[in-house]
Amino acid sequence: xxxxxxxxxxxxxxxxxxxxxxxxxxxxxxxxxxxxxxxxxxxxxxxxxxxxxxxxxxxxxxxxxxxxxxxxxxxxx
Numbered sequence: 001x002x003x004x005x006x007x008x009x010x011x012x013x014x015x016x017x018x019x020x021x022x023x024x025x026x027x028x029x030x031x032x033x034x035x036x037x038x039x040x041x042x043x044x045x046x047x048x049x050x051x052x053x054x055x056x057x058x059x060x061x062x063x064x065x066x067x068x069x070x071x072x073x074x075x076x077x
């Protein structure tokens with residue numbers, strides 16, 4: 001999936017650079033462009049990881065809730 005993030009980061013970087021005026025574009029080196037792409041990729045990865053953690057927490061809570069329900073259901077029978 002990292003390849004996907006890398007491609008998206010490059011697209012975002014290109015879109016950002018296209019917003020700049022000609023003088024600013026001329027001052028951006030390949031190294032600058034690569035650093036920006038790496039920062040964008042890191043931001044994407046961090047956001048995805050945080051959302052996966054959030055989803056995992058929800059699944060864990062649902063699992064615990066289901067377990068509690070099953071224990072109460074068994075005792076009620």
